[in-house]
Amino acid sequence: MTARIPVVVLAGYLGSGKTTLLNHLLRNDDGRRIGVLVNDFGSIGIDAMNVAGQVDVAMSLENGCLCCAVDSDGVDRMLDRLAYPGAPLDAIVIEASGIAEPRQLVRLVLSSQNPVIEYGGLVEVVDAAEFDDTRAKHPELDDHVRLADLVVVNKIDRVGDADREQVVGAVREIADGAVLAVERGRIAPGILFDDPGVRDSAGARQLSFADLEEHDHDHERHMHTAYESMEFIADRPLNPSAFVRFLNERSRGVYRMKGPVDFGPSGDDQRYMLHTVGVFAAFEKSRWKGSRATNLVLIGTDLDTDDLHRRLQDCIDPDPGRIDEMGMLNLARHIDA
Numbered sequence: 001m002t003a004r005i006p007v008v009v010l011a012g013y014l015g016s017g018k019t020t021l022l023n024h025l026l027r028n029d030d031g032r033r034i035g036v037l038v039n040d041f042g043s044i045g046i047d048a049m050n051v052a053g054q055v056d057v058a059m060s061l062e063n064g065c066l067c068c069a070v071d072s073d074g075v076d077r078m079l080d081r082l083a084y085p086g087a088p089l090d091a092i093v094i095e096a097s098g099i100a101e102p103r104q105l106v107r108l109v110l111s112s113q114n115p116v117i118e119y120g121g122l123v124e125v126v127d128a129a130e131f132d133d134t135r136a137k138h139p140e141l142d143d144h145v146r147l148a149d150l151v152v153v154n155k156i157d158r159v160g161d162a163d164r165e166q167v168v169g170a171v172r173e174i175a176d177g178a179v180l181a182v183e184r185g186r187i188a189p190g191i192l193f194d195d196p197g198v199r200d201s202a203g204a205r206q207l208s209f210a211d212l213e214e215h216d217h218d219h220e221r222h223m224h225t226a227y228e229s230m231e232f233i234a235d236r237p238l239n240p241s242a243f244v245r246f247l248n249e250r251s252r253g254v255y256r257m258k259g260p261v262d263f264g265p266s267g268d269d270q271r272y273m274l275h276t277v278g279v280f281a282a283f284e285k286s287r288w289k290g291s292r293a294t295n296l297v298l299i300g301t302d303l304d305t306d307d308l309h310r311r312l313q314d315c316i317d318p319d320p321g322r323i324d325e326m327g328m329l330n331l332a333r334h335i336d337a
């Protein structure tokens, strides 16, 4: 089984730093092949040109980038052109224009019939120096921040230490997802995308040395640019009802979760490959190969690892022999055919 291509929606108000962040991702792709869709209502020339600098490099197929200009109705069509079985891409980023409504783009990605993609999350970029003013002028910014799976508080260099605490604190108050404060969009790409190569193994991954180096390095330079990850392993089956409850309670700071889950006889002794981004969860069913265990990787910021561990531990089924039909029915809503 080959894993799907995550599609990340990159949104944020005019000038917040979306293109800068996108360029950072393309420059620091670590061998990931990233396709780009620019969804534009006017500033297409500027965005396309900025991205084009990278695309030239991509065209020599160092990292396989593509750049396409589309309107929002064209997103699905463009996704079909980028993402097809065997497509040479590890991830796709859709950059929304400053005035785009991110909800609409997220809806388009979630409702896409393309079998090769999966929702990769909504990233909302905010300008640290302008956050208070932008909120005052555009109250819907709070909604966008709340909706986002990752909020990037960009241009942190433009505010002093005290204001930095204040603005990051204000964002954290609103945001349910992960929050990173950065300069020039320099987020560690590992929060959004798996390592290249993981797509082919479709298993939970161990963090690579590159990830760890990146983490330490980033942590030294900017306290908040790094993401964290934790692993949860259980060799006893999980109870479906308890696990659905866990998924439904939003876990603050968690951007995504991935890995196989064992529901024992309740799950027909099948392997349920979980992929979540924010509140969106999907399972793909397959047969176990090799040893059977739940092995989840959780990736995000400021993770309360003790709490997450305890809550996941509580999902272990005390009576795995009893078939939990209701739990499996609830879970079925999230299973890809």
Ligand SMILES: Nc1nc2c(ncn2[C@@H]2O[C@H](COP(=O)(O)OP(=O)(O)OP(=O)(O)O)[C@@H](O)[C@H]2O)c(=O)[nH]1
Binding pocket: 012, 013, 014, 015, 016, 017, 018, 019, 020, 021, 043, 047, 097, 098, 154, 155, 156, 157, 158, 182, 183, 184, 185
């Ligand atoms: N000081 C500072 N400037 C930044 C930072 N990030 C981006 N900029 C600058 O802010 C301006 C806007 O950045 P863009 O990346 O073009 O912003 P955008 O969100 O793509 O803009 P639109 O496409 O117009 O919505 C550019 O001049 C960037 O160089 C940062 O962290 N610090």
